[in-house]
Amino acid sequence: MASRMFLRRLFRTKFSKCQNCLSRLQNGLQLPSTSLSTVISNRNKKSNFLIPFVKNHLQEQTARSMFIQVQDTPNPNSLKFIPGVQLLEQGTVDFPNPQSAHNSPLARQLFRIEGIKGVFFGVEFITITKIDDDVDWQILKPDIFATIMDFFASGLPVLTDAQPSTDTVIEPEDDETVAMIKELLDTRIRPTVQEDGGDILYMGYENGVVKLKLQGSCTSCPSSVVTLKNGVQNMLQFYIPDVKEVQQVEDVTDEVSKKEFEKFEKNLQDHQNKSST
Numbered sequence: 001m002a003s004r005m006f007l008r009r010l011f012r013t014k015f016s017k018c019q020n021c022l023s024r025l026q027n028g029l030q031l032p033s034t035s036l037s038t039v040i041s042n043r044n045k046k047s048n049f050l051i052p053f054v055k056n057h058l059q060e061q062t063a064r065s066m067f068i069q070v071q072d073t074p075n076p077n078s079l080k081f082i083p084g085v086q087l088l089e090q091g092t093v094d095f096p097n098p099q100s101a102h103n104s105p106l107a108r109q110l111f112r113i114e115g116i117k118g119v120f121f122g123v124e125f126i127t128i129t130k131i132d133d134d135v136d137w138q139i140l141k142p143d144i145f146a147t148i149m150d151f152f153a154s155g156l157p158v159l160t161d162a163q164p165s166t167d168t169v170i171e172p173e174d175d176e177t178v179a180m181i182k183e184l185l186d187t188r189i190r191p192t193v194q195e196d197g198g199d200i201l202y203m204g205y206e207n208g209v210v211k212l213k214l215q216g217s218c219t220s221c222p223s224s225v226v227t228l229k230n231g232v233q234n235m236l237q238f239y240i241p242d243v244k245e246v247q248q249v250e251d252v253t254d255e256v257s258k259k260e261f262e263k264f265e266k267n268l269q270d271h272q273n274k275s276s277t
Contacts, residue, residue: 066152068145077117078129079137083148087158088123095119098187102164105156106148108191113143121158165190167202177242178205184239185212189232200232208244210236224248 069082093104096118101107107119110128118129126148130140168186170179185202193200198216205211212232214224225248233246 066149068148070141073127075129077132078127081126081128081144081148082124083126083152084124085152086124087121087126090123092123093121093159095121099164099183103160103162104158105160106151106158109147109151110144111187112191113140113147115140165201177240180240181205181210181236181243184236189235203249208242210243210246211249212246213249 066084068084071080071082073080087106095101095104095107095111098108098111101111101119104119104121106126107121110116110119110126115130115135116128117131120127120129128140128144130137165186168182168190170182174182182202185200190200193214198214201213201215203211203213210233212228214228228246228248233243236243236246
């Protein structure tokens with residue numbers, strides 16, 4: 001009985017998280033906008049005497065109420081955002097495109113905002129460059145403010161030691177379709193899957209079929225097929241008409257684990273049927 005209850009709770013938890021992942025994919029991986037009125041004055045951050053839980057809660061409240069200053073630059077397509085917290089110990093870091101942001105969770109989240117071309121970090125500022133004059137800063141700013149505040153509320157590091165994913169590196173022999181598939185996976189789809197503790201790898205493309213491999217929490221996810229079809233496949237087909245289907249690739253270890261789990265579920269079902277009779 002305890003095992004069945006545990007499996008039910010596990011299924012509900014995983015399914016709920018996967019539904020959130022799917023909804024973000026279906027919404028084009030856009031972060032929610034926020035009103036400019038939410039950008040209010042910064043609060044006192046001194047909380048060394050608090051226990052860790054209360055300290056983290058106060059840090060989250062402080063980050064969400066941070067005051068972000070905006071300064072013009074000589075380039076009309078670039079603005080300087082000053083969040084009032086230190087980003088780097090020293091120096092600067094340039095992210096000229098989404099592919100270069102593999103080691104920065106903050107930069108990756110900023111690149112997910114439609115219309116952003118480049119991100120640049122200084123010790124205490126963020127310079128954001130939009131694609132061109134047709135993109136309106138008044139439309140971008142609310143999403144930028146929300147992304148910065150949510151990031152510092154999360155407690156994630158600005159920079160990590162993460163290495164770029166080799167499966168989505170665009171090779172010289174890749175045609176235009178494959179290059180677009182890799183770019184979408186790397187900049188739009190993968191960040192959302194990674195937020196839920198998983199990853200998605202590009203395994204190949206042939207005759208309109210994109211082959212992908214799920215990793216981490218997505219491997220045994222009960223709604224992984226739905227996520228692939230309704231989320232990933234729909235997005236790829238929207239941007240790349242040549243894509244006809246997305247297929248999940250499983251290695252030998254995955255197939256064995258899946259069969260063992262199905263066998264375990266069958267034994268539980270048989271035991272339940274015997275108990276009821």
